[in-house]
Amino acid sequence: MRGLLFSTIIATGAIAGSALALDVETNGYARFALQGNNIAGNEGTGFAKDWEFEFKGKETLDNGMTVFVDLEVDAQGNDDLRTDDVTFGVSGGFGTVTVGIFNLGKVKAGQGLVPTAAGSAYGFGGLEAGDNQRGWDNGKTSLHHYSDRPSIAYTAPKISGVTVGAIYSTDDGEGQQVGLTAENTRINTISVGAQYGLSAGDAKVTVGAAYTNMEAQNPANNDDSSMIIGATVGMGAFTIKAAYKNGEHDADYDLAQVNAMYKTGPWTVSAAFAQGDNEGQDYQGYDLGASYSLGGGAKLMAGYTTDETGNNDSVALYGVGLQVGF
Template sequence: MKKVLFATTALIATAGVAAAEVKFSGYGRFGIGYIEDRSTNDNVSDTALVSRFRLNIDGITETDGGVRFEGRVRLQADDDASTGEAGSAGLNGARFSVIFGGLRVDAGNVAGAFDNLANYYGNEPGLENFIGQYSGVDYEFLAYSSTGSGANAVFFQYAVGDFAFGASYDQNTTNNGNTALGGADQWDISATYTFNNITAALAYGQTDGPAGADDPSLVVLTLGAEFGDFSGTLFVGRDSDTPLNDAGEETDGTNYGISAAYNVGSALTLTAAYGDGSADGDTQQYGIGAIYDLGGGASLRGGIGRSKVGSADGTTRADFGAQFNF
């Protein structure tokens, strides 16, 4: 994402202390989206305007010793996919970071080890990135919230050479059905290694289960590679002791997926993704998309795909529109 510095402020009067700065960055997107049988309400059309405006606000300063302090909040406005109307807009929870060399520590509304894992999301087709290789995963891990307060958690990462190690901890999560006594402890860890044009990453996470039950968990292995104009990712995982889906079908099992991107020319990139799982209640997704670079951080994007949850009927989805980064 191209980031442009809009405003900086030199604040601190102490001699030799680096200047503080405030940065604004983000993107906007808008277009047309189609969801088959979008709603049971006859007055809601399957085709509707889709949009998002995202503004990141970062406050940054650095000490004499080279320790960098950051704070981020995000303003975001989205459409409501279920109704085709404008959705909620507001300020999310704050994330605070301390960075020194290869060490980074985040606190507050943080992304955990899975949410930060290299190639977890892969290439997601569509203006709205509605198809993912990870679709078979039913475990709810610690993730950054763009529109809510998020978790009050901590994330740690250390990178040295070609290796990177990460870990996160959330003391009172309600993920994976853990609502008793206000929540349960959740943690995850990861390791990443990059060699030449290939990146391999492995992560494991676990949540304290309800009294008398096993602890829900997830393990994921990803591989990503670039070969000239082609890039691709592989995804394999396994979740256990996750809740049944809405139809009461089993969701524990192996998850797998693949995604790819190919630069056809100087401006056009084609994308594709497929995700599924071995359990009866897992979500299967597949689709293709295209991105046409207009220059200056603007592009035309679109995609078409299909999603199916367990034994339920599949749903076709498509979109097309413009995105501009700033």
């Protein structure tokens, strides 16, 4: 598998090199908010900030294939710049091959083919990312595994509304040469998934499923395997999302999420609920969000997110803010 990965990277780079120039587009956002929180009875207030820029480029070659590159730069609340997902690849009649440093939810392959219940009208809210769910067991709060890793993905051409694809992420801590980054905590991961979509008028339905196995680095530990199913139904101003994940590591765990969003004029409102169980301990979370568009990519936001564990540890986050996007 390693040989296939490196050969594909070399071949993709060679093809990309024949393109003299890429059509580049940029997009992104900047967010700033005043937030309050309550963690197990301890209250506090402060400012929150987040911003991200994304650069995309693509070029169609004389042979009909398309090469592309996607670079994300963000701060995620920190002052220092950093690169997030970095992907590039080639697509054609054979499908799409993507390589780079990215998470399992980034590309349309494996887990990335499964609709999740992510999303909040408040930019700092949402139950999917797990950022606010500090009371939950790490790694069980989100339907996707979000750690960025050296990966290769293949997505087959869509046939009769069905798309299938797979992702392989490496454990690149083995035998790295000087000057290369050794990610000694990473593990080999394989994720395979499928998606089916249909639309009629202003109604659109998308369903997907994926199986993922994350190999334990220590042979004494158990692998982490999981199955995810999800669906999104959109009709007019309404969007309803639902997803369920069941996995096994040292013990069984599961997570279910539902999300509803409604848009009318400049207003967007959202509500989400998540219920999970890990080793017999229950978890649940709620998220309410609202935003008002000011035009020109700017909007005002407000939201409230809370979660609670089986041992009565609770976290609540609430705030108001401004987002400018382009």
